[in-house]
Each structure stands twice: as C-alpha cells, then as structure tokens.
Amino acid sequence: MNLAYYIPHLIVAIMVVSAILAVEWKDLLAAVVGMAAVSLFASLLFFFLQAPDVAMTEAAIGAALSGAIFIFAIKRTQRYETEDEEKPGWWVRW
Numbered sequence: 001m002n003l004a005y006y007i008p009h010l011i012v013a014i015m016v017v018s019a020i021l022a023v024e025w026k027d028l029l030a031a032v033v034g035m036a037a038v039s040l041f042a043s044l045l046f047f048f049l050q051a052p053d054v055a056m057t058e059a060a061i062g063a064a065l066s067g068a069i070f071i072f073a074i075k076r077t078q079r080y081e082t083e084d085e086e087k088p089g090w091w092v093r094w
Helices: 003-024 028-048 052-076
Strands: none
Touching: 003 028, 028 052
C-alpha cells in the first residue's frame, strides 16, 4: 500500500484529536481555533475524496465564517469559561 492510502486515516485522527481538544479547553478562543481546525481538516478530507466543491465550501463556511462569528461573540462576552459560575440547565431546575 502506498502513502495515499494512509493520508485520509491520518486526517481523521487529527480531526478527532482537534475535536477533543476543542471540547476540553477552558479558553474559549482556543476552543474556537480547535473547532476551526476540525473544519479545515474536514475540507482536506473532502479534497482527498475528490469533492473539491464541497471542500471549498467547508473551508469557507465551516472554518472561516463560523470561526469569525464565534470570535466576535467571544469578544462581546468573557473569554474564559469558569466552573464557579456553572449552574444546572433549565431542564434540571424544574
């Protein structure tokens, strides 16, 4: 088997690691970067699966536009997530 067989598997593994890091990081800006990395690697995977139109759309909307919207939202709120302020959701309080 050649190297081209292993590249999609490597991309999927990097996507999984990026997704786990995006969920676990308490710094919200770093979590947005992790989310954008997942979308960027998804666009690379689409490119390797010979779907360049889907890859360009995923890179433009998934990584760039969604990341920019989240960054603007974080700039208007607190950057770091604190566990002290964490309260149960509305579904628990009833």
